[in-house]
Amino acid sequence: MFPLPAPMRAALDAAIQAGLAGEVPVGAVVVQGGTIIATGANAPRRLHDPTAHAEIQAIRAAALALGRDRLEDCELWVTLEPCAMCAGAIAHARIARLYYAASDPKGGAVEHGPRFFGQPTCHHRPEVYAGIGEGEAADLLRNFFAVRR
Amino acid sequence: MFPLPAPMRAALDAAIQAGLAGEVPVGAVVVQGGTIIATGANAPRRLHDPTAHAEIQAIRAAALALGRDRLEDCELWVTLEPCAMCAGAIAHARIARLYYAASDPKGGAVEHGPRFFGQPTCHHRPEVYAGIGEGEAADLLRNFFAVRR
Numbered sequence: 001m002f003p004l005p006a007p008m009r010a011a012l013d014a015a016i017q018a019g020l021a022g023e024v025p026v027g028a029v030v031v032q033g034g035t036i037i038a039t040g041a042n043a044p045r046r047l048h049d050p051t052a053h054a055e056i057q058a059i060r061a062a063a064l065a066l067g068r069d070r071l072e073d074c075e076l077w078v079t080l081e082p083c084a085m086c087a088g089a090i091a092h093a094r095i096a097r098l099y100y101a102a103s104d105p106k107g108g109a110v111e112h113g114p115r116f117f118g119q120p121t122c123h124h125r126p127e128v129y130a131g132i133g134e135g136e137a138a139d140l141l142r143n144f145f146a147v148r149r
Numbered sequence: 150m151f152p153l154p155a156p157m158r159a160a161l162d163a164a165i166q167a168g169l170a171g172e173v174p175v176g177a178v179v180v181q182g183g184t185i186i187a188t189g190a191n192a193p194r195r196l197h198d199p200t201a202h203a204e205i206q207a208i209r210a211a212a213l214a215l216g217r218d219r220l221e222d223c224e225l226w227v228t229l230e231p232c233a234m235c236a237g238a239i240a241h242a243r244i245a246r247l248y249y250a251a252s253d254p255k256g257g258a259v260e261h262g263p264r265f266f267g268q269p270t271c272h273h274r275p276e277v278y279a280g281i282g283e284g285e286a287a288d289l290l291r292n293f294f295a296v297r298r
Contacts, residue, residue, distance in 0.1 A: 044218040049209050050242035051200065052218075060198050069193040069201075084258070084265050085241060088234025093199040106270060109233070113270030114263030116233050121255060121262030 007031050007077040008101060008133040014041040014054065015079045015140055021046055025140040028054035028078035030062035030071065030095075037074070038062035054078055055086035059093050070094045079137035081108035081130070087116040091124045098126040101137035156180050156226040157250060157282040163190040163203065164228045164289055170195055174289040177203035177227035179211035179220065179244075186223070187211035203227055204235035208242050219243045228286040230257035230279070236265040240273045247275040250286035 004012070007029050014027025018041040026042040040057030044050050055078050063069055072094040081104040082090060090098060100110070109116045110128060117125040153161070156178050163176025167190040175191040189206030193199050204227050212218055221243040230253040231239060239247060249259070258265045259277060266274040 044241070048212050048216050048218050050212055050218045050220070051205055051209055051238045053241075056200055060200055063197050063199055067197050069197050069199045071199070083237055083241075084233045084263065084268075084271070085237025086234075088232055088237060088258070089200045092193070092232075092234060107272065109237070109263075109270065113268040114233065114258075114265055116263055119233075119262040121258065122233070123256065 004133050004136075005077075007036060007075070008079075008099065010036055010039060011054075011077045011079050012101070012133055012136055012140070014039050015137065018042040018054065019140060019144050025144050026054045026078065026080045028058040028076060030058045031075040031077060032062070032066075032071075032073055037065055051085065053083065053086050055082055056089055059089055059095070063093065072096055075099065076126075079133065080104050080141070081110050081112070083107045084109040084114055084116060087114075090126060091117070091122050094124050095126045097129065099129045099132055101131070101133035102141065103130060103134075153282050153285075154226075156185060156224070157228075157248065159185055159188060160203075160226045160228050161250070161282055161285055161289070163188050164286065167191040167203065168289060168293050174293050175203045175227065175229045177207040177225060179207045180224040180226060181211070181215075181220075181222055186214055200234065202232065202235050204231055205238055208238055208244070212242065221245055224248065225275075228282065229253050229290070230259050230261070232256045233258040233263055233265060236263075239275060240266070240271050243273050244275045246278065248278045248281055250280070250282035251290065252279060252283075
């Protein structure tokens, strides 16, 4: 086994924290110049915020830290294929590269459903790399839902 | 001329405020039981937050005020057709009814591009009513961009 890239390890750790807090275990980090500058954990229930997906939390924190609304020199690493809301936010933020672990046939919007980055109404398309850390990310989600059914 | 419904009037007033602050003039309100419980004005530049569209601002404020992450008994009124990010947030929030004024062929995701509410990966579809206040909403946007070109 090769170790995971540090940003995906950090995103998975954020996902674990989300799961321990009773939220669907998804985590994300924003990386600028090789350094993690923001971390997000899925938290809509805890925060009473339906928009509080891991990606949105990480993007908002990164933009606030940098004092601007565009992150064109940043990467987003997330444990699950982004939904339409998060894919839209990634485009608005002008994220340069998107790395995600597990794919999400039920709610994903990158390789499923709207395939948002391929739409003519999408004004920025990041480079997309899928599958890094897929096994651990999918196991986290499977175990989370298994104990709740 | 008939007067506009009060929620769309309030959304248009929020759009005007956004424009006066130098942001693309889009406004939104969340209504519960006939009462406006939250208002949002587009503010990504001012807040350094690429997710700070009017709809997201209004939904976050309403959810926080109600202390829950689902707004299934609420309506969203917004001056412009929601983008993919905002349509996704509307679905996550379980908004019952969506009213929007102007349509947005370039970035809209309701009747354009991904047509998100018709996707199998969309897990909640609000009732949608378009066109109320369309003329004023479109004029605001046209005038805003005209003086910037």
